[in-house]
Amino acid sequence: MKVRNKSGNENIKTSGTSGTRKIKDEPNDATSRICLALALVPMGRVVTYGSLAELAGLPRAARLVGQTLRKLPKDTRLPWHRVLNAQGKISLPEPGAERQKKRLENEGVTLLNGKVDLGIYLWPKPGEL
């Protein structure tokens, strides 16, 4: 039996009571919801950090998305490569940027001059969700 969640089981605990949380914490922590929202992104489509945060119910927490993705394990099945910044460009420094680009093109996402046309690939489109 393989451990699909090496730490997944309770990987994201601690922060529950981080303090900033005033009333009760919601069913899921922010990090968890970001992962869930990310899992919904269909292949061949992309989302921006900001929109993903919003989809996760965390408007304005775009940076959180970045920090969260940063912590993702290498073997994660989440489509982290479908996340781009609001400019339609890859934010990842160097190491992963190339891999991300390759994966995107592999899914049919065309990068023009290193940029993706969000008007076409951004998910969800109005009325689509």
Add this chain to the structure above:
DNA sequence: GGAGTGACGGATG
């Protein structure tokens, strides 16, 4: 409990 941080975003120059 407090300060620093970041795979961002939007406004400005």
Add this chain to the structure above:
DNA sequence: ACATCCGCCACTC
């Protein structure tokens, strides 16, 4: 279109 600055939010030390 590009570079810079400031603001945001939750996480980490």
